[in-house]
Amino acid sequence: MRLSELHTGETAYILKVNGNGAFRKRLQEMGFVRGQEVKAILNAPLKDPIKYEIMDYEVSLRRSEAVMIETTMLREEVEQKKKQWQSDAEIDTDEGFTSRTGESSESIIQENRQHKVPKNIKVALVGNPNSGKTSIFNLVSGAHEHVGNYSGVTVDAKEGTLHHQGYTFTLVDLPGTYSLAGYTPEELYVRRYIVEEQPDIVINVVAASAIERSLYLTTELIDMEVPMVIALNMYDELEQSGRKFDYRSLATMIGTPIIPTVGKKGLGIPQLLNEVIRFFASTQQQNASHPHIPYGRVLERAIEIMEREFQHIDITPFRLPLRYICIKLLEGDSEIERIIRQLPNHQNIFARRDKERAYIEKLLHEDAESAFTNARYGFIAGGLEETLSERRYFSETTRKIDAIVTNKYLGFPLFFLFMWIMFEATFKLGEYPMQGIEWLVEIIGNFVRRNMADGPLKDLIVDGIIGGVGGVIVFLPNIVILYLFIAFMEDSGYMSRASFIMDKVMHKMGLHGKSFIPLIMGFGCNVPAIMSTRTIESRSSRMITMLIVPFMSCSARLPVYLVFVGIFFSKYASLVLLGLYVTGILLAVLSARLFRKTLFTEEDTPFVMELPPYRMPTLKSIIIHMWDRSNQYLKKMGGPILLASIVIWFLGYFPRNMQREAAFDLQIETVKRSFTQNRIDEQAKNTMIADIEHIRMTQHQENSLIGQIGKFIEPVMRPLGFDWKISVSLLSGMAAKEIVVSTLGVLYAGNDDNQTSLQERLKAETYPDGRPVFTPLVVIGFLLFVLIYFPCIATIAAIKEESGSWKWAAFSIFYSTGLAWMVALLVHQIGLLVAS
Amino acid sequence: MDIQLIIVFIIGIAVAVKLGYEIYKFFFVKKDSPYCNGCTMCKIPDTKTKA
Numbered sequence: 001m002r003l004s005e006l007h008t009g010e011t012a013y014i015l016k017v018n019g020n021g022a023f024r025k026r027l028q029e030m031g032f033v034r035g036q037e038v039k040a041i042l043n044a045p046l047k048d049p050i051k052y053e054i055m056d057y058e059v060s061l062r063r064s065e066a067v068m069i070e071t072t073m074l075r076e077e078v079e080q081k082k083k084q085w086q087s088d089a090e091i092d093t094d095e096g097f098t099s100r101t102g103e104s105s106e107s108i109i110q111e112n113r114q115h116k117v118p119k120n121i122k123v124a125l126v127g128n129p130n131s132g133k134t135s136i137f138n139l140v141s142g143a144h145e146h147v148g149n150y151s152g153v154t155v156d157a158k159e160g161t162l163h164h165q166g167y168t169f170t171l172v173d174l175p176g177t178y179s180l181a182g183y184t185p186e187e188l189y190v191r192r193y194i195v196e197e198q199p200d201i202v203i204n205v206v207a208a209s210a211i212e213r214s215l216y217l218t219t220e221l222i223d224m225e226v227p228m229v230i231a232l233n234m235y236d237e238l239e240q241s242g243r244k245f246d247y248r249s250l251a252t253m254i255g256t257p258i259i260p261t262v263g264k265k266g267l268g269i270p271q272l273l274n275e276v277i278r279f280f281a282s283t284q285q286q287n288a289s290h291p292h293i294p295y296g297r298v299l300e301r302a303i304e305i306m307e308r309e310f311q312h313i314d315i316t317p318f319r320l321p322l323r324y325i326c327i328k329l330l331e332g333d334s335e336i337e338r339i340i341r342q343l344p345n346h347q348n349i350f351a352r353r354d355k356e357r358a359y360i361e362k363l364l365h366e367d368a369e370s371a372f373t374n375a376r377y378g379f380i381a382g383g384l385e386e387t388l389s390e391r392r393y394f395s396e397t398t399r400k401i402d403a404i405v406t407n408k409y410l411g412f413p414l415f416f417l418f419m420w421i422m423f424e425a426t427f428k429l430g431e432y433p434m435q436g437i438e439w440l441v442e443i444i445g446n447f448v449r450r451n452m453a454d455g456p457l458k459d460l461i462v463d464g465i466i467g468g469v470g471g472v473i474v475f476l477p478n479i480v481i482l483y484l485f486i487a488f489m490e491d492s493g494y495m496s497r498a499s500f501i502m503d504k505v506m507h508k509m510g511l512h513g514k515s516f517i518p519l520i521m522g523f524g525c526n527v528p529a530i531m532s533t534r535t536i537e538s539r540s541s542r543m544i545t546m547l548i549v550p551f552m553s554c555s556a557r558l559p560v561y562l563v564f565v566g567i568f569f570s571k572y573a574s575l576v577l578l579g580l581y582v583t584g585i586l587l588a589v590l591s592a593r594l595f596r597k598t599l600f601t602e603e604d605t606p607f608v609m610e611l612p613p614y615r616m617p618t619l620k621s622i623i624i625h626m627w628d629r630s631n632q633y634l635k636k637m638g639g640p641i642l643l644a645s646i647v648i649w650f651l652g653y654f655p656r657n658m659q660r661e662a663a664f665d666l667q668i669e670t671v672k673r674s675f676t677q678n679r680i681d682e683q684a685k686n687t688m689i690a691d692i693e694h695i696r697m698t699q700h701q702e703n704s705l706i707g708q709i710g711k712f713i714e715p716v717m718r719p720l721g722f723d724w725k726i727s728v729s730l731l732s733g734m735a736a737k738e739i740v741v742s743t744l745g746v747l748y749a750g751n752d753d754n755q756t757s758l759q760e761r762l763k764a765e766t767y768p769d770g771r772p773v774f775t776p777l778v779v780i781g782f783l784l785f786v787l788i789y790f791p792c793i794a795t796i797a798a799i800k801e802e803s804g805s806w807k808w809a810a811f812s813i814f815y816s817t818g819l820a821w822m823v824a825l826l827v828h829q830i831g832l833l834v835a836s
Numbered sequence: 837m838d839i840q841l842i843i844v845f846i847i848g849i850a851v852a853v854k855l856g857y858e859i860y861k862f863f864f865v866k867k868d869s870p871y872c873n874g875c876t877m878c879k880i881p882d883t884k885t886k887a
Contacts, residue, residue, distance in 0.1 A: 455840035460847065646851050793862075 004066035127205030129176030135263035208238035235260035255291030430478035441470035468645025471745030510596025522552025540600035556737035651706035788820035
């Protein structure tokens with residue numbers, strides 16, 4: 001029977017994985033190997049994908065992928081098959097650890113000699129996604145790298161340093177990978193890093209909650225003969241499950257020290273570092289030997305024959321062990337093949353390799369790649385058989401929560417409910433501290449106005465700096481609250497579930513299920529969201545996701561929304577906010593379908609995604625996250641926003657027309673004289689002076705540099721209902737979206753007497769004929785424009801880096817800006833028609 | 837010349853220099869995390885300075 005036919009709660013044993021290439025390899029690396037027990041846990045709300053439990057962890061597969069796996073529910077059948085597989089291959093699975101010199105692991109680590117051992121240690125952290133590498137890295141190096149509870153958060157190597165016991169450690173946190181097969185960018189990156197950078201020690205972080213699967217990567221690292229120490233992380237979860245694990249025996253078997261750790265609490269970390277020092281000192285000795293994985297008689301013979309082909313070849317430039325090169329050649333690794341092609345006699349090597357591969361397939365009834373994968377898992381299973389007791393029972397809490405959030409009927413409504421709660425809280429809870437900050441900004445503005453002598457410096461401080469920066473800083477509480485919710489959803493594991501629910505929907509959009517996480521990250525900031533598309537194996541899905549991430553309304557746009565929504569749609573504020581975000585999502589969906597049909601028509605790759613257990617994020621991690629976010633926002637105030645506000649002010653202040661100013665001064669004098677002569681009362685005087693000042697300011701702004709820029713682009717924006725000030729603010733928003741608000745703050749500066757809030761000034765702004773500049777229709781068009789056109793230069797630069805060309809970055813600019821213009825035009829013109 | 841105007845011009849020159857430098861860095865200086873371009877919203881560290 002096929003795996004897809006397994007009903008919820010049923011268990012079966014794998015007989016065969018059909019298909020070929022990356023798909024099959026990926027499944028095997030995830031643990032879908034013959035003889036392995038698998039249980040169907042849950043169907044997704046739309047019956048695809050399906051969740052399975054295998055090798056102590058949960059994974060989701062699409063129905064079309066599950067169909068490719070042959071299974072049997074009869075244990076006797078698989079036992080018979082195992083005997084047949086064994087007798088065909090004459091595989092000796094009783095071998096334990098062997099080393100080249102035949103020594104025990106203890107004697108391999110010899111005593112320190114008298115000669116000096118270098119005091120700098122370069123350490124690379126390698127492990128599966130979600131194994132806790134970054135937690136350990138953060139703890140050890142003091143960095144605040146973000147830890148998300150879904151695959152793909154660390155997409156680049158990060159470095160940190162620490163000093164311990166007189167040694168200087170340089171730690172490098174590499175991206176999470178399941179193997180080093182080289183199918184995905186992360187796998188290639190990690191492999192190349194290890195080969196080229198030659199770290200002194202590799203800390204292989206193994207998740208104790210998924211030992212069997214995690215050790216697959218360990219076997220590959222053993223093949224690479226890298227000096228390694230294993231950190232058995234999340235050890236507390238293993239202990240809580242009631243299982244017993246004799247890690248010391250396993251360490252002896254594989255010749256690699258194993259140290260239990262609990263990364264998020266810092267337990268075991270000093271011991272880990274001490275072990276790294278001890279192991280590093282031992283590897284400085286010349287005759288340190290390396291453990292090997294025993295692959296059985298057939299495969300070992302093939303490796304030996306391949307090694308003989310390299311007898312007279314110098315492989316030192318490859319910086320890889322000979323055994324590893326031979327194993328990878330037999331597996332058909334394209335990266336190793338590319339390296340071997342550089343050799344003059346590569347044809348002979350490839351000819352011998354092909355013969356050996358045919359021999360392996362004939363004897364073992366499977367291709368060489370699968371044979372090696374099965375042998376690795378066989379070795380792991382053998383080792384764990386002797387050291388790990390009792391099967392783990394999955395946390396009941398995780399099961400109960402999953403039964404609700406991934407429920408057929410409740411899954412989607414719950415997801416949208418969580419989103420609505422997030423926006424409602426952002427707006428409502430943020431309102432109180434926002435008013436406080438607003439009050440403070442007003443106080444400071446009025447203080448300067450009343451106590452400083454009139455002049456350009458006063459104008460710069462009040463209208464430029466306070467007007468610009470003050471207009472943006474008030475939204476700090478809203479930003480922090482939004483990130484609190486995003487961080488909680490990421491760190492708790494809910495994001496993975498959301499991907500699981502949304503996979504079928506993503507597929508209908510022409511996307512991969514893994515695209516969902518970058519899209520959700522885009523609600524925070526589009527730049528890391530675009531970078532995280534690296535985790536998507538399929539290039540077409542990766543490109544489409546990259547191009548639609550800008551439609552995910554990032555946190556930088558939030559201040560713009562809040563300024564207008566608060567004053568023009570105060571009764572339905574959170575609904576309007578939600579509507580904007582949903583519009584962005586809808587446009588992303590439509591664009592994805594369009595791109596899939598026209599620009600990227602390639603086949604998709606399988607959706608195989610790990611589902612980690614739910615974890616309660618610690619208060620410490622949430623506070624660190626909030627502090628980091630606030631810090632970054634405040635730095636932005638002091639940096640780009642301040643610069644932009646000053647620049648906008650300069651463009652709006654110069655050139656000065658002294659004759660025009662003198663004429664207005666004369667008018668004001670005339671009014672004052674009229675008042676002195678009792679020809680007009682005080683109220684009339686104040687009104688006339690205010691009108692003259694307003695006209696002075698308007699004429700001055702229109703004739704300033706910024707006015708001229710605005711007037712130049714106004715004809716294009718006029719059909720959208722935007723005047724030149726709105727157009728200029730949108731232009732300034734190319735640097736960063738918050739600058740839209742600071743530009744509005746500068747252009748719509750308050751009068752001399754009182755610093756009013758930006759919202760009040762915007763609402764009061766009128767054309768010369770008295771019509772309000774900002775009507776609800778204009779505001780909707782404006783907000784949609786801000787939503788749709790590209791978020792900022794940093795996002796465009798990220799697209800360029802990830803796509804590898806400026807072509808796609810330029811396409812993103814023109815596509816998003818063109819779409820924004822069209823949507824705003826339609827909304828405005830249709831709105832006018834309906835109104836009339 | 838008014839003292840306030842002088843101060844404003846000094847500030848203007850400083851801002852222009854800073855802006856020019858940032859634009860120069862964006863186009864001509866290769867960064868370890870080139871796609872950040874001064875945006876610190878995702879806090880990717882400069883690997884070289886931490887080494």
